[in-house]
Amino acid sequence: MKQNILFKLILFLITFLLPSILLAGTPAEFIMPWWGWPTILFFTTFLIGIFGVMAGIGGGVLFVPLATSFFPFHIDFVRGTGLFIALGSSLAAAPHLLEKNLASLKLAMPAALVASTFAIIGAFLGLWLSALNPAYIQGSLGVTIISIVFIMLFAKNSENPSVTHGNYLTQLLQINGIYTEETTGKEVRWTVHNTTKGMFGFVIVGLLAGIFGLGAGWANVAILNLVMGAPVKVAVATSSFALSITDSTAAWIYMNKGAVLPMLTVPSMVGIMLGAKIGSKLLPKVKPSVIRNMVIGVLFFAGVRSLMKAFGI
Amino acid sequence: MEETSDFENAAEQQLYARIVYHMNHLGLFVLVVGFVLYLTGMLAPHVPLEDLHKYWSLPLDQYLEKTGAPTGWQWISELGYGDAAPLLGVAVLASITIVCYLVLFFKFLQRGIRPLVAITVIELFLMLLSASNLIQIAH
Numbered sequence: 001m002k003q004n005i006l007f008k009l010i011l012f013l014i015t016f017l018l019p020s021i022l023l024a025g026t027p028a029e030f031i032m033p034w035w036g037w038p039t040i041l042f043f044t045t046f047l048i049g050i051f052g053v054m055a056g057i058g059g060g061v062l063f064v065p066l067a068t069s070f071f072p073f074h075i076d077f078v079r080g081t082g083l084f085i086a087l088g089s090s091l092a093a094a095p096h097l098l099e100k101n102l103a104s105l106k107l108a109m110p111a112a113l114v115a116s117t118f119a120i121i122g123a124f125l126g127l128w129l130s131a132l133n134p135a136y137i138q139g140s141l142g143v144t145i146i147s148i149v150f151i152m153l154f155a156k157n158s159e160n161p162s163v164t165h166g167n168y169l170t171q172l173l174q175i176n177g178i179y180t181e182e183t184t185g186k187e188v189r190w191t192v193h194n195t196t197k198g199m200f201g202f203v204i205v206g207l208l209a210g211i212f213g214l215g216a217g218w219a220n221v222a223i224l225n226l227v228m229g230a231p232v233k234v235a236v237a238t239s240s241f242a243l244s245i246t247d248s249t250a251a252w253i254y255m256n257k258g259a260v261l262p263m264l265t266v267p268s269m270v271g272i273m274l275g276a277k278i279g280s281k282l283l284p285k286v287k288p289s290v291i292r293n294m295v296i297g298v299l300f301f302a303g304v305r306s307l308m309k310a311f312g313i
Numbered sequence: 314m315e316e317t318s319d320f321e322n323a324a325e326q327q328l329y330a331r332i333v334y335h336m337n338h339l340g341l342f343v344l345v346v347g348f349v350l351y352l353t354g355m356l357a358p359h360v361p362l363e364d365l366h367k368y369w370s371l372p373l374d375q376y377l378e379k380t381g382a383p384t385g386w387q388w389i390s391e392l393g394y395g396d397a398a399p400l401l402g403v404a405v406l407a408s409i410t411i412v413c414y415l416v417l418f419f420k421f422l423q424r425g426i427r428p429l430v431a432i433t434v435i436e437l438f439l440m441l442l443s444a445s446n447l448i449q450i451a452h
Contacts, residue, residue: 258383
């Protein structure tokens with residue numbers, strides 16, 4: 001049964017992605033009616049929404065490399081759309097995560113402050129590099145995506161890391177909290193350590209969000225869980241919530257520069273939100289590790305394609 | 314682990330969740346309405362829909378030069394155009410965190426939590442700075 005669902009999903013993926021892969025960068029884009037690419041984009045983001053939720057990664061990290069590699073849109077508009085996809089997904093999930101106390105305001109605020117400072121720098125850096133030569137962005141995106149693939153393959157989360165006491169910064173900012181573990185009904189009390197080290201990690205997260213329009217949820221979780229010692233559920237939820245703060249700053253810059261094309265942004269946001277709803281319903285029926293491996297494969301392929309585009313291959 | 318009494322979630326967390334929930338719905342509604350007006354042609358766009366594919370593969374500066382699309386806050390005066398109308402919804406979505414942080418600022422100030430007041434003020438400054446379009450890059 002599970003394999004049957006998985007097979008259908010893969011078939012869907014291939015059916016919808018194949019035209020964009022085959023037609024990308026060919027004169028076909030001029031033959032297709034104006035609504036052709038936005039329609040393919042809508043279905044692609046719908047699938048990204050489904051697979052993103054099931055693989056436990058944000059939509060932006062899948063969207064940006066796929067859209068820059070297989071669609072005719074310029075990377076400037078793809079990054080602008082990627083930011084709004086990440087922002088929209090994060091805003092949609094935030095109320096539930098905050099109400100359940102899985103996302104922590106006190107943990108997200110300092111992390112997001114560091115990340116958003118560097119997201120602003122990253123957004124300008126990205127637009128500047130792209131103006132110099134889009135191949136710089138395309139190439140570094142390829143390298144980043146392939147690095148993410150390796151991080152996803154080798155980083156192992158720790159469910160409930162042992163944190164005995166926080167450091168000075170943790171105490172000063174009162175970074176701690178309580179949530180109820182629904183599977184056991186028990187209250188989990190948590191705090192974090194290595195806060196300063198963690199904040200350095202968010203410098204990278206912010207830069208990547210700004211330069212490429214990537215949500216960077218994959219990196220947030222690793223920093224919050226493995227470096228700072230937050231329980232994995234808190235790390236995942238806080239990461240998702242913190243993106244709404246970080247991406248807001250970078251999103252304004254892209255909007256002010258005119259890099260938000262409604263014809264790309266609106267179908268993508270609607271597609272990914274609808275897909276995420278379906279994905280969350282399918283989640284209990286499929287094996288997350290299979291989906292995760294498949295997504296890693298797609299990401300690797302998109303990363304290589306980005307690199308090839310940068311070198312004009 | 315620390316003493317039990319040391320662990321607590323921010324009291325403002327639930328209020329923050331409610332603001333995001335309501336503003337997100339408002340933003341999405343405005344976004345979709347703007348897009349429908351654009352798609353149906355009820356509001357004429359700067360760039361005709363059938364010509365859009367000629368421009369979306371251009372670098373940003375060339376796209377702006379050829380289409381005259383709005384930058385900065387110009388879109389407000391051009392909301393009567395189909396391709397500018399959805400930007401109102403985009404702006405609402407991008408403003409949600411600013412509104413939430415303004416509320417947090419007053420709440421933390423009332424409670425006298427100075428480190429969190431400081432974080433809120435710096436974050437608000439950054440968000441307003443990027444929204445203001447005051448910072449520019451030289452090409």
